[in-house]
Amino acid sequence: MPNIKSAVKRVKTSEKRRALNASQKSALRTAVKTADLAVVATDVEAAKAALIVATKKLDKAVTKGLIHKNAASRKKSRLAKKLNALSKQA
Secondary structure, three states: OOOOHHHHHHHHHHHHHHHHHHHHHHHHHHHHHHHHHHHHOOOHHHHHHHHHHHHHHHHHHHHHOOOOHHHHHHHHHHHHHHHHHHHHHO
């Protein structure tokens, strides 16, 4: 445990940030998984709604610095590709 006052504060704030980041990243993964499962279940309307939510969370994660912008772009692209294939099928 640090002795210096600023170092003690740093430990506290970094722990708060870590917990918040973990929570947001978990919610992001859940949203992406929900969109993926909706596509697998061939439910077009649910998949569209889930894609919008996932896209929003991915964009937010990029602005917060949780994930790299190219990673978010890749995930959005892959989800949209799956949804388009499903829409053509139906």
